[in-house]
Amino acid sequence: MNRLRELRKKKKYTLDDIEAKTGIKRGTYNNYESGKKEPKPSTWQKLANFFNVSIPYIKGYMICTRCKGYFIPENDVIREQIECCPYCMNPYFEGDK
Known part of the structure; x- marks a missing residue:
């Protein structure tokens, strides 16, 4: 979403x-x-x-602050359940505080 x-x-x-x-x-x-x-x-x-x-x-994508890779999380997954970027393993995403 x-x-x-x-x-x-x-x-x-x-x-x-x-x-x-x-x-x-x-x-x-x-x-x-x-x-x-x-x-x-x-x-x-x-x-x-x-x-x-x-x-x-x-558009609702998760965007890595390190590699700038982005992906759409599964519908039933909330942000807190995503531990890190699947591409570079960075734990921080655009919009995180």
């Missing part, structure tokens, strides 16, 4: 705020958040720029 809702809530934006700041209609954005619709590549880029994150990160 993508991180659109998580990023919006972290910035304390409403759907109306997103529409005003990006020009993406609130219903369309809501469909992106819920996974009912997939944004076009140009829209992914616009949203990544808006939230100041990479496209793989906003």
Whole structure:
């Protein structure tokens, strides 16, 4: 699942705020958040720029801070269950605090 809702809530934006700041209609954005619709590549880029994150990160990928490799975790796996990058064994991912 993508991180659109998580990023919006972290910035304390409403759907109306997103529409005003990006020009993406609130219903369309809501469909992106819920996974009912997939944004076009140009829209992914616009949203990544808006939230100041990479496209793989906003799409929900785990991104290694060392090798920059990325992968999509299994649906039933939570971040805390992933001990390290499967490529370089680094334990830290983009977005970790």
